[in-house]
Amino acid sequence: MPTIRLKHALSDEQFKELQRYMDEMPIECILAGLRFSYRRWLAKEHGMLMVGRRSKVKQEVEMLTLEQARWRLENWSRMIKIYREKGYSYPTIHRIKKALMRIVNGYNKN
The missing domain is CATH 1.20.5 (Single alpha-helices involved in coiled-coils or other helix-helix interfaces)
Incomplete structure (x- = not known):
């Protein structure tokens, strides 16, 4: 053996x-x-894996008000540019957008 x-x-x-x-x-x-x-x-x-992506999403959307979330969605092309400058990947940016949409839709249901 x-x-x-x-x-x-x-x-x-x-x-x-x-x-x-x-x-x-x-x-x-x-x-x-x-x-x-x-x-x-x-x-x-090798720097190809960014550990903690979910915390980045939470960091971007956790403390936003309805108005801030709505503004970010209305100006989404600007926000993409800002997120890319921060070094976020497109999948992470997409997750941020989904979280923003949940905020806006959550307020609409109440």
Whole structure:
């Protein structure tokens, strides 16, 4: 049976946790999780993954009033330019727009 060597030192707690995963989970699940984690880590290290996108959406819309949300939707092309200057991706900008629409539609229903 092959053995695994790690180049990192583990605490006793980390070793026990890792050992538990190895004992209880099928190797296919462990490898799939490691592949996902590795790709995510690489993307983050190379600056291609912006962690915390949801918090950016909340940051932009959480404290807005109905009038502010309505104004942003009415001037959406300007807002896109501002969000792109901030470095937001188009999917994040789309999520911001959906959140703004929920604010406006939520006030209309009440």
